[in-house]
Amino acid sequence: MNNFNLNSAKRKKNERIFKYLCQLFTWMSLLILLVLIYHVSIQGLHYLNLDFLNNYPSRFPDKAGIKSALWGSTWLISLVFILSVPIGVASAIYLEEYEKKGRLARLIEINIANLAGVPSIVYGILGLTIFVRFFALDRSLIAGALTMSLLVLPVIIIAAREALRAVPQSIRHGAYALGATQWQTIYHHVLPASLPGILTGVILAMSRAIGETAPLIMIGALTYVAFIPESVMDPFSTLPIQIFNWASRPQAAFEEVAAAGIIVLLLVLLTMNATAVLIRNYAQRKYRW
Amino acid sequence: MFFRFSHSLSMKIKERVIKSILALSAFISIVTTLAIIGVLGRESFTFFLTVPVTDFLFGTHWEPLLEPKSFGILPLMAGTLLIVIGSGMIALPVGLLTAIYLSEYASNRTREIIKPILEILAGIPTVVYGYFALTFITPVIRIVLPQTQIFNGLSASIVVGIMILPMVASLCDDAIRSVPVTLRQGGYALGATPYELTKSVTVPAAFSGIIASFVLAISRAFGETMAVTLAAGATPNLTLNPLESIQTMTAYIVQVSLGDTPAGGIEYQTIFAVGGLLFIITLIMNIAANWIMNHYREVYE
Numbered sequence: 003m004n005n006f007n008l009n010s011a012k013r014k015k016n017e018r019i020f021k022y023l024c025q026l027f028t029w030m031s032l033l034i035l036l037v038l039i040y041h042v043s044i045q046g047l048h049y050l051n052l053d054f055l056n057n058y059p060s061r062f063p064d065k066a067g068i069k070s071a072l073w074g075s076t077w078l079i080s081l082v083f084i085l086s087v088p089i090g091v092a093s094a095i096y097l098e099e100y101e102k103k104g105r106l107a108r109l110i111e112i113n114i115a116n117l118a119g120v121p122s123i124v125y126g127i128l129g130l131t132i133f134v135r136f137f138a139l140d141r142s143l144i145a146g147a148l149t150m151s152l153l154v155l156p157v158i159i160i161a162a163r164e165a166l167r168a169v170p171q172s173i174r175h176g177a178y179a180l181g182a183t184q185w186q187t188i189y190h191h192v193l194p195a196s197l198p199g200i201l202t203g204v205i206l207a208m209s210r211a212i213g214e215t216a217p218l219i220m221i222g223a224l225t226y227v228a229f230i231p232e233s234v235m236d237p238f239s240t241l242p243i244q245i246f247n248w249a250s251r252p253q254a255a256f257e258e259v260a261a262a263g264i265i266v267l268l269l270v271l272l273t274m275n276a277t278a279v280l281i282r283n284y285a286q287r288k289y290r291w
Numbered sequence: 292m293f294f295r296f297s298h299s300l301s302m303k304i305k306e307r308v309i310k311s312i313l314a315l316s317a318f319i320s321i322v323t324t325l326a327i328i329g330v331l332g333r334e335s336f337t338f339f340l341t342v343p344v345t346d347f348l349f350g351t352h353w354e355p356l357l358e359p360k361s362f363g364i365l366p367l368m369a370g371t372l373l374i375v376i377g378s379g380m381i382a383l384p385v386g387l388l389t390a391i392y393l394s395e396y397a398s399n400r401t402r403e404i405i406k407p408i409l410e411i412l413a414g415i416p417t418v419v420y421g422y423f424a425l426t427f428i429t430p431v432i433r434i435v436l437p438q439t440q441i442f443n444g445l446s447a448s449i450v451v452g453i454m455i456l457p458m459v460a461s462l463c464d465d466a467i468r469s470v471p472v473t474l475r476q477g478g479y480a481l482g483a484t485p486y487e488l489t490k491s492v493t494v495p496a497a498f499s500g501i502i503a504s505f506v507l508a509i510s511r512a513f514g515e516t517m518a519v520t521l522a523a524g525a526t527p528n529l530t531l532n533p534l535e536s537i538q539t540m541t542a543y544i545v546q547v548s549l550g551d552t553p554a555g556g557i558e559y560q561t562i563f564a565v566g567g568l569l570f571i572i573t574l575i576m577n578i579a580a581n582w583i584m585n586h587y588r589e590v591y592e
Contacts, residue, residue, distance in 0.1 A: 013484060020486040024392035027385045031460075032408050034453055038415075041427045092316035100310055101317070112581065114320050119507065119577035120570065121514020123541050124327060126548070127566045131330045135554060152323050159320070183298055185309045206414075213416025216516040216541070220548045242418040242517075249422045249521055257426055264419050271414060 042268070046261025054262055058228040059244065063255035068263050070227040071244035074143070075212055075270070077231050078240055081147035082154065082211045087204055089151075090158030094200075097159070098166040099188055118156035125153045126220025134221050141222040144234040149217050154207040161203020165196040198285030205278040209271050215242040241267045331570055334563035341557055347564060353527035353543075355561045356550075362561065364568065366527035370444065370537035374519055375512045377448025377533060378455060382512075383505050385452075386459025393460070394467040395485050395493070406461075413457035421521030424450035429522065438534060442524025445533035450518050455508040462507065466500025467493050503583040510576035514569060516541040540565050 049063075057067020101107040129149025139145035169192050177187035218240060225247035227239040241263060248260035298306075339347070342362045350363015389409075393402055429446040433439045470493050478488040494501065524536030525546050538546070544562045552558045 013487070017484040017486045020489075021392075021396055024388045024396060027388040028392040028397070028405055030385065031389065031405070031412055031456065035408055035412055037427070038419075038423050041423065042419075045426065089316045089319055092313045093320065096310075096313035096317040100313060110317055110320060112578075113324050115581055116574060116577050117320055117324060119510055119573055120327065121516065121541065121573055123514065123516045123544055124331075124566055124570050127544070127562060128323075128327050128330055130548070131334070132326060155320060155323070183302060183306050185306050209414060213414075213418070215416065215418045216520075216545060219545055222548065242416050245422065246418050246517065246521070249418070249425060260422055261426075264422060267416065267419070271416075275411075275414065 039268075042261050042264050045258050046263070046265050049259050049262035050265055055266070059226055059239075059247075063253065063259050066248070066256070066259050068241065068244060068266055070230060071239045071241045071263070072266065073230045074223075074227065074238035075240040077143050077234075077238060078147055078150065079208055079212055081143060081234065082150045083204075083208060085147060086151040086154050086158055086207070090155050090204075090207075091162050091200060093155070093159045094162030094166060095188060095193075098163045099184070099192065114156045114159055118160060122153055122214055123216040123220060125149055126217035128152065129217060129221045139235075141224065141237050142235045143231055143238045145221055146218050146223055146238065146240075147234070149221055150211045150214065153214065153217060154211050157207040157210060158203055161206065162196075162200045165199025165203065166192060168199060169195045198281050198288075201281050202278045202285075205274050205281070209274045212240075212270060212274070213242055213267070215240075215246055218243055219246070241270070327570065331563050331567040334560050335567045338557065338560035338564045341560075342564075351529055353538075355558050356547075356552075360557070362564075364540075364565065366529040367538060367540045367543055367565065369529050369531065370523065370527065371513060371539040371541075373444045373531055373533060373537060374448050374451055374515070374523065374539055375509055377444060378451035378512045378515075379505075379509055381449060381452030382454075382456040382459050382508055386456050386504075386508070387463050387501065389456075389460040390463030390467055391489055391494070393464050395489055409457040409460055412453065413461075415454075417454065417515065417517040418521070420450045420454055421518040424518060424522035432534075436534060440524070440534060440536045442522065442526070442536040443534050444523055444537045447519045447523035448533060450522060451512050451515050454515065454518065455511050458511065459504050459508045462504030463497070463501050466497040466504065469500070470496040499583050499586060503580040506576050506580040506583065510573045510580070513576070514541060514573050515539075516545060520545045540569050 054067050055072065056069055057065055058070050059068075060066040097107055097110060101110075126149065129145060129152070133139050133145040133148050134141065137145075139148075173191050173195060174187055177191050182190070223243050224237050224239055225243055227237060229236075231238045245260050245263040245267065248256045248263060251257075347362050347364055349365065350361060351365050352361040352363045353366045354361050389405075393405060397405065424446045428449050429439070429441065429443065432443070432446055433441075439445070474492055474496055475488065478492040483492070519539045520542040523539060523542060525538050525542060526536040527538045527543070528535055530537065544565055547558065547562050
C-alpha cells in the first residue's frame with residue numbers, strides 16, 4: 003500500500019544527475035569565454051603591435067592598421083556621452099522624482115522599456131531617415147552619434163532611475179525639513195548620493211555604444227577611412243565596423259587582422275568595465291545607509 | 292525676523308523652469324517611439340502601394356535586387372525563425388539550468404565567479420561573436436559534418452544562443468531568487484531533495500518570470516544582426532536545413548545598406564517594410580514579456 007519510498011536510491015540518483023547537469027551547463031559559459039579569448043589571441047596577437055595602432059586601413063594585411071577606427075570610436079563615444087548623458091539623467095530625475103505616479107509616468111515607463119528592446123538595426127533605419135537624409139547630416143560623425151544616443155538613452159534612463167531609487171527617502175525628507183526646494187534637494191543631496199550608480203550605468207551604456215555595429219552600417223559609416231576625423235561633420239569609421247569589414251573579406255590574412263582589431267576592442271571594453279567596477283566598489287565603501 | 296516660511300517668487304519660477312526642462316528630456320523617449328513608427332510606417336505604406344501586403348507576407352520568393360523582382364518575405368522569415376529556434380534551443384534550457392544551479396546549488400564563491408563571466412559574455416560586441424562563429428564554430432562543424440556550407444544557420448544559431456544565454460540566466464536567476472523563502476523552507480521541511488524542490492516548488496512558482504525571460508531572449512534573437520550577417524550568409528532560402536546558407540531579415544537590411552541602393556526606389560523601401568515587420572514582432576514580444584512580469588509581481592507582493 004505504501005509505495006512512497008523515503009530514501010529510494012532512485013531519488014538520490016535523480017538528484018545527483020540533475021545537479022551534475024546544472025553544474026556542467028553553468029561551467030560551460032566559462033569554457034566558451036576561454037575558448038573565445040584563446041581563439042582570438044592565437045589568431046590576432048602577432049598582428050598586434052604599434053604599427054597596427056598607427057596605420058590606416060590598407061589592401062595589404064601587413065600594412066593594415068586601426069588608427070582611423072580607433073579615433074573614430076573615440077570621437078563617437080565622446081559625442082554620444084555629451085548628447086545622451088544629460089538627457090538620460092534628466093529624464094530619469096523627472097520620472098523618479100517628479101512624476102513618480104500617474105498615467106503619464108506609466109506611459110513613459112512602458113515606452114522606455116519597449117525602446118530598450120527595439121533591435122539596434124531599427125535605430126539605424128531611424129537614423130538613416132531622420133539624421134542622414136532629412137536633416138542632411140550625411141554620413142557624418144554627428145549623424146552617427148545622434149543615432150547611437152537614441153539607442154543608449156533607454157539604458158541610461160533605466161540605470162539612473164535605479165540609482166535614484168536606491169537613495170533612501172529619509173535623505174529627501176531631511177532636506178525638505180530644512181526648507182530646501184525640490185530641485186535643491188535633488189541637486190545637493192539625491193544626485194550626489196546616486197552619482198556612482200548613475201556613472202556605472204553610463205559606462206555600461208557607453209560600452210554598448212562602442213560595440214554596436216549595425217546602426218552605424220545603416221547610416222553608412224565608411225569602412226575605408228584613411229584620415230582622422232577633425233570635425234563632427236567628417237565621415238568616420240569605428241572599431242567594430244573595421245572589424246566587420248576585415249572579417250567579411252575572404253583572405254585568411256584579414257581574418258587575423260580582424261582578430262587583432264577584436265583584441266583592441268575587447269581591451270577598450272575591459273578598461274571601461276573595470277572602471278565601472280572600481281566606481282561601484284568605491285561607492286559601496288563611501289555610502290552606507 | 293528675516294526668516295521666511297515660503298520660498299521666494301524667483302525660486303518658485305526657477306523650480307518650474309527646471310521641472311519643465313526635465314519633463315522635456317523625458318518626452319524625447321516618446322518622440323523617439325513616434326519617430327520610429329512614423330518613419331517605418333510612411334515608407335512601408337509607399338511600398339505596399341506597389342506590392343500587395345499578401346504578396347509580401349505569403350510570397351515564397353525574395354529577390355528584390357534582381358529582375359524579375361519578387362517580394363515574398365517567407366524566405367527571410369524562415370531564415371530568421373531558424374536562428375530564433377536554434378538559438379532558443381540552446382540558450383533557454385542552458386540558461387534556466389544555469390540559473391537553477393546559481394540559485395539552488397552554487398556557493399557564494401561560485402556565484403562570484405560565474406556572475407561576472409555571464410556579464411562579460413553579455414558585454415562582448417555582436418560583431419565579435421560573428422567573427423567567432425565564422426572562424427571557429429563553422430570550421431568545427433565542418434569537421435563533423437563536411438557537407439555544411441561556409442555560411443550556415445547552425446553556426447549562427449549557436450553563437451546567437453551564446454549571446455542570449457547570459458540574459459536568460461540572469462533573468463531566470465532573479466525570478467527564482469524572488470520566490471519567497473517560506474515556500475522553499477516548506478519544501479525542504481517536507482524532505483524534498485533540491486531537484487524535487489526545483490521541479491515542484493521553485494520553478495512553478497517562478498514560472499511567469501522564467502517565461503518572461505524566455506520571451507525577451509527570443510525577441511533579442513529576432514533582432515540580432517551582426518553575428519547572423521557574418522555567419523549565416525546572404526541567400527534568401529526557404530529552408531529549415533541548418534547546414535545551408537540563409538538570410539535573416541536583419542541581414543537583408545544590412546546587405547541593402549552596404550550596397551549603393553538609391554533612396555526612393557522600391558529596393559530602398561523594402562528595408563522599411565522588413566524593418567517594420569521586425570519592429571512589430573519584437574514590440575509584441577516585449578509588451579508580452581513586460582505584461583507577464585508585472586502580472587507575476589502582483590502575485591508575490
